[in-house]
Amino acid sequence: QQQVKQSPQSLIVQKGGISIINCAYENTAFDYFPWYQQFPGKGPALLIAIRPDVSEKKEGRFTISFNKSAKQFSLHIMDSQPGDSATYFCAASEGTGMRFGAGTRLTVKP
Amino acid sequence: NAGVMQNPRHLVRRRGQEARLRCSPMKGHSHVYWYRQLPEEGLKFMVYLQKENIIDESGMPKERFSAEFPKEGPSILRIQQVVRGDSAAYFCASSRLGGLASVEQYFGPGTRLTVT
Numbered sequence: 284q285q286q287v288k289q290s291p292q293s294l295i296v297q298k299g300g301i302s303i304i305n306c307a308y309e310n311t312a313f314d315y316f317p318w319y320q321q322f323p324g325k326g327p328a329l330l331i332a333i334r335p336d337v338s339e340k341k342e343g344r345f346t347i348s349f350n351k352s353a354k355q356f357s358l359h360i361m362d363s364q365p366g367d368s369a370t371y372f373c374a375a376s377e378g379t380g381m382r383f384g385a386g387t388r389l390t391v392k393p
Numbered sequence: 394n395a396g397v398m399q400n401p402r403h404l405v406r407r408r409g410q411e412a413r414l415r416c417s418p419m420k421g422h423s424h425v426y427w428y429r430q431l432p433e434e435g436l437k438f439m440v441y442l443q444k445e446n447i448i449d450e451s452g453m454p455k456e457r458f459s460a461e462f463p464k465e466g467p468s469i470l471r472i473q474q475v476v477r478g479d480s481a482a483y484f485c486a487s488s489r490l491g492g493l494a495s496v497e498q499y500f501g502p503g504t505r506l507t508v509t
């Protein structure tokens with residue numbers, strides 16, 4: 284069973300727009316929630332991460348919003364650029380391996 | 394400032410052969426994780442190792458797959474008697490800390506295994 288559910292599967296956004304990707308989890312033991320960016324043929328690159336004692340974290344154009352009671356978290360990409368076109372994965376961890384969402388393929392149109 | 398290194402980057406094996414995938418963690422990292430990614434899918438956790446110890450192998454198939462991280466040298470993921478369904482990208486990640494603490498994991502470029 285998938286422990287982390289991610290949506291949407293694909294997303295098309297105009298340059299300058301806001302990209303929003305959502306994830307939900309069930310296991311309340313998860314205590315670390317990263318987002319990874321992956322380009323074709325490359326390994327995932329850590330983008331930003333949050334722990335459940337914080338409701339929001341911002342790094343540049345990337346923001347994670349975390350709702351502990353709803354067991355949901357989301358990635359917002361402000362001022363989306365064509366170079367942001369990639370596959371984004373949310374993940375959750377309780378101390379060993381990460382459990383990944385299925386991924387969102389983001390396309391930013393110029 | 395080398396990151397996680399994996400080799401080979403591409404590996405072609407015939408059904409029934411053995412595949413050996415190598416991973417050298419980032420400098421200063423002693424925790425290694427292996428993941429498998431099927432085409433158009435997310436990554437699936439396979440195994441977590443520290444030097445000379447398997448910590449969590451809950452994601453490893455029970456047969457044909459094994460992993461080690463010796464005191465000296467890279468971590469090895471070994472797949473015996475490969476089948477077509479083993480064709481996937483295999484990623485290694487490493488972290489400086491580990492154990493019960495959830496920490497940042499940094500990924501290598503992956504090994505793309507093709508079984509013909």
